[in-house]
Amino acid sequence: MTLTTGTTAGPGTGQTRSPARWAILAVICLAQFAAVLDNTVLNVAIPSLTRDLDATTSDVQWIVNAYSLVQSGLLLAAGSAADRYGRKRLLLAGLTVFGAGSLAAGLADTTGQLTAARAGMGIGGALLLTTTLAVVVQVFDAAERPRAIGVWGAVNALGFAAGPPIGGLVLAHFHWGALFLANLPVVVFALLAVRLLVPESRAPGGGPPDLLGVLLSTVGMTAVVLAITQGPESGWSSPRVLLPAAGGLLVLAVFARWEHHVRHPMLDPHFFRDRRFVGAVVGVVLITFGSAGVLFLLTQQLQFVHGYSPLAAGLHLAPFALTVVVLNATGLTARVVGRLGHPLAIASGMSLLAGGFVAVALSAGYGPLLLGLLLMGTGCAFANPAIVEAVMSAIPPDRAGAGAGVDGTMAEIGNSLGVAALGAVLNARFAALLPAAAAGAGSLPAALAAARTEADRAAVLEAFTAGISTSQLLGAAAVLVGGCLAAVLLRSAGRVVHPVPPPEDVGPRPDDNASRGLAEKIHE
Structure with missing residues (x-):
């Protein structure tokens, strides 16, 4: 199947439209959801893993981090490989590896086996995160691409936020291995649908790997x-x-x-000479820095301060993800971003996101917290698709895999930095405000156990709440600065011609006429 079979012309784009493009988007979003979900779904299973596998704290850390570590390390390479060897081919490979890793993880009975299986899933996840976005860029023309990218981004947000509640629901009825085995029907369906629907495409030429x-x-x-x-x-x-x-x-x-x-x-350094690309990358890092860090803190705030279970905490955070999904699925985000343009959409969205962080940081009950979550969701719905579209539009379309690799890598760095940095601020502020009776306690449970009176316990909770608020306000500042900086860089760049020179030895691939036709249509 090729993009030129049974397609209609997109208005004013010079690119053809696949009649199956929305079905293709649904399939790759399903695969994307499974890959993103596995970043957070395991967090609620830590007590079960510790008990069933006799896992130490170090074991649990490696089990949880193996997936994200391998995934983040391979994103750049996966994106480049997708451009070179075929995006459909690498998407199928990613699904296969992810499914095999899920099966191994679901059947694991030692910490070593589970860690290795999670690392294997990370390889598949890296291929999925890059190829799904690259396929969106290839299948949708310039007129529909913002909405398609918005849906893709909304699935990202939904997968990230849905991890704890879905994990809690599964663990309430099944063994923790079901968290991984549930991926198998999704993988099988996606493999069949991708093979039938998704067209193959790759960059022409390119030389040796x-x-x-x-x-x-x-x-x-x-x-x-x-x-x-x-x-x-x-x-x-x-x-x-x-x-x-x-x-x-x-x-x-x-x-x-x-x-x-x-x-x-593998990654053309000319990309980083384009201010649009640099501005969008800055936005990716700082929006994920703030979002990941604040959501990490919020889950602790809801459980430790308000006393919610992991499942209840996840459900109380649902308005954030649902707002992102609704605004993108209805096409409202694409229309607003189209009218505002990338710089203003990013600045406005990240300002709303920062405002939501402030509301959450200062909230004393769920009412103000809900307002903050709605502001956060609205800000993410506008800023995220605009940032991704800015990244992908700043590079040639036939290097979509490389662009997706950069976007995913910067997001992983932002996520890791956000959780680590804002968590460190929380710990420092919490330790500084602890009462004398709990001084030196390394965690909230330890401090509460050391408190001798009700006044001491109240002071411990107040110290923890103050630490969370300080960290959330820092996240708000980072996002606001990131939005302004990204907007300035994007606006100052203006309409710049792609600075990436064509490959020196581009030549047709005799075994890939469909991909050659796609590349020619893209460059028209």
Whole structure:
């Protein structure tokens, strides 16, 4: 199946429209949802894992982090591979690997087996996150692409927020292995639908694969994300943090230098000469920094301060994700972003998001908290699709996989930094405000256990609430600054022609006439 079969012309775009494009979007969003969900669904299963597998704290950390570590390390390489070898082919490979990892995780009976299975799922997740966005860019023309990207982004938000409540529902009735085995019917259906519906596409030419670039980017990104995730637990001055951080940054510096000199780079450094691209990337990092950090704090606030169960806490956060989904699914986001333009949409959306963070930080009950969640959802609904569209429109469409890899990598860095940095602020503020009776306690439960009187317990809760509020306000400031900076960079760039030079030895692939036709239509 090719994009030119049975399609109609998109208005004023010069690109054809696949009649199956919305069905394709539904299928890839289903796959995307499963991949994103596995970033958070396991958090509520930690007590069950500790009991059933006799897991230590270190074991649990590796089980939880193995997925995100492998995924973040491979995103750049996965995006480049999708452009080179075919986005449909890599999407099918990602589904297969993700399904196999899910089966292994569901049947695991030791911590080592579960950690290895989660790492395998991370490989599949990296392929899914990049290929799904790349397929959206290829299937939808410029007129419909903002709405399609908005739906894709809404599924991201829904998957991230739905993890705790879905995990809680599953664990209320089934063994924790069901969290992974539930992916299998989704994977089987998606494999069949992708094979039938999704057209193949890839970048023309490209030269030999940049194997050294793949190795350097994977090692460097994995080391940096590992350092960030270990910071709150081990201490930022610990060798367990400093060594991987320094090593990862050094490897990434070597990677950047290599990409400047290799003839066929995995990630073309010319992308970063475009202010639109840089501005959008800044927005990606800071919006995910604030969102991930604040939502991480909110789950603790609802459980530790308000006394909700993990399932109830997840359900109380649902208005945030539902607002994002409704605004994008109805097409309202695409219309607003189209009228405002990327710079103003990003600035407005991230300002609303920051306002929601402030409302949440200052809330004393669920009413003000609900207002904050609605503001956060509205801000995300406007800012996220505009940022992703800005990233993808700043590079040639035939490098959509590479753009998706950069977008996913920056989002992973923002997520990890947000949780680590805002969590560190919470811990520092909490420790500074603890009463003398609980001084030195490393957690809220430990501080409450050390408190001797009701007044001490009230002071402990007040210290924890103050720490959360301070961290949430810092997240609001980061998002607001990020929105303004991204908007300024995007506006100052104006309408700039893509600075990426064409490959030197582009030539047709005799075995891929459909992809060649797609590339020719894109560049018309």
